[in-house]
Amino acid sequence: MTDVSADWVLPVDGPPIEGGLVRYEGGAIVEVTQGRAERHHADAAIVPGFVNAHSHLEYAMYAGFGDGQAFGPWIATHVERKNRLERDDMIAIARLGVLESLRAGIATTADYSFSGAAATAAAELGLRAIVYLEVFALDPAEAERQFERKRALTEESELVHIGVSPHAPYSCSLDTYRWCLSLGIPVGTHLAESANENEWLEHGSGPLQGIAPILVPPTGKRAVATLEPVLGPDLLCAHCVEVNTDEIALLAERNVPVVHCPRSNALLGCGIAPVAELREAVVRVALGTDSPASTPSFDMFEEMRTAIYMARARTKRPEALLATDALRMATLDAARALRIEGQVGTLTPGKRADLTVVSLAGSPYHPVEDPAAAVVYGGSPERVLETIVDGNTRYANEDNEQWREVRSTASAARQRMLAPQP
Ligand SMILES: [Zn+2]
Structure with missing residues (x-):
């Protein structure tokens, strides 16, 4: 005892x-x-222990890249720099992400992982995690190849479980989403994060045109409508900034778990998600820090406060989000969104x-x-x-x-990303 x-x-x-x-x-x-x-x-x-419902541990050292860029060019900057890293660098940076998470009181993280490095780092340093291996694919067979390649490099343990993340409705087809959902493991995506996403999907215009060759062809519909056939309780949806009243009603009707990431959305100029409205309509709205690629830190306290500032400023109502609500979104509601509320999220005997x-x-x-x-x-x-x-x-x-070493190895990896290409 x-x-x-x-x-x-x-x-x-x-x-x-x-x-x-x-x-x-x-x-x-x-x-x-x-x-x-x-x-x-x-x-x-x-x-x-806080439950961070949206992170990218392996972007722990991506802070400040493309500050002030629009969403499309910002993604392009990150993709280009990420390509300069070896797997060991990714693990080194993910270890720092784990440290920064634990330091912020986070005990569980729902991590969308490009390389799977997050699973290795979380298992090593003892952070509870669901690691959703990211796939970017129009063809489900290609998604399967990407998933299997990453899956082979990761291990499950008592603390670390593997899921899959079809990245977003503009980078994955509906068939890719269906394949991911057929696996019977946790599935998480990004949804309706920016107006750029809707512009591309509806009209094929806007800043995402810059990466058009890797995108889903325009569907003529907004992001939520594009994903409508696969929306349900098994698809964790991060962001949901660009959602109108009808779309909120649809998310509620389908019992879709939503993750609110207010600092990321603000810093990328994406907007303020209608969190009060979502909470009134949707049962499970969790809080997530996203990663230092967009927010400066894995600081759950700052995230809770920002959620409150934004909700009250947006609605002009001081009771739009209370401190107790924010704490719940960072613990119990996040655990419910991830469907692990039987294990974590409250201080309850048996958990x-x-x-x-x-x-x-x-x-x-x-x-x-x-x-x-x-x-x-x-x-x-x-x-x-x-x-x-x-x-x-x-x-x-x-x-x-140990932590000093983790920091210095991660800094060296960041230096390689900053160095100009030979
Ligand atoms: Zn994300």
Whole structure:
């Protein structure tokens, strides 16, 4: 038995517990109650390990590429630079992504992986992950080849499971989506991320013309309508920025899990997803950081805050998204979107022992009045004291030789991407 306690415990599926204690054994939570353990974190809160519903760990070092570019040219810059990397570089960068995730209190990530390197890195460093191997293909036979090639380089483990990601409706055909959905593994895509996507699909125009040779021919329909035949509870859809009222109703009717990535959408100039409307209509709206290719970090606290800022600014309603809502989207709702709520997402006996300890000392929210607001508005990766995954402390806020090495190897890989081609 291991006990850990703090001034506050936020189980998320029940009210906050002042002076709370979490007891776990064999990687599973046994009890959540009032009490004080020998390992007590004063001026701190324990929350469920965050579930990041959309990441690309292997883009952890892609920060600042093409800053200010439109969505189409931005994608082209990334594709070109990614081609300069060897697989070892991709693993080195993915390791940094894992570290940065754990440092931000993330215990589970849903990672869309170009090379599969994310699976290797997550297994090595103990991050729980569903790694969706990306395919970009009009022909399902080509999708199968891409998937099998990547699948052969990855291994499943207790913490890491493999899924598949047909990239987007403009880079994969409906038949490719159908093939992916036939595999019986988790499937995730990008959907309605930008107006450029709708422009290409509807009219064959706009900045995506620059990469026309690798795209699906225009369908004459918007992104959501293009994917309509395959939309359902098994297709995780990241972004959904460019969705109108009818499209939100369709997503709800089909019980489609949606991932909201507000910082990524803002920084790429894609817009603000109608998250309040989506939450009112769709059962499962999760939160995801996306990757430093678009957002600056895997910082779930910043993501929760940005979700709140954007929702309130967009609707001009202060109650459009509350701190408790954002915390739920980063834990339980994300677990539900990934269909792993039986295992993670709340501090509940029987679930896996995934816990994040956040210090509130020195924050303006301490002494604590509203613990959820204190964690969401006052939290930051620097304030994460400990991230526990499956009962093992995978990150502790202290200087560490292993992490220094991870950072320097990833920096060297970034240098190779920045270097001009010979
Ligand atoms: Zn993405």
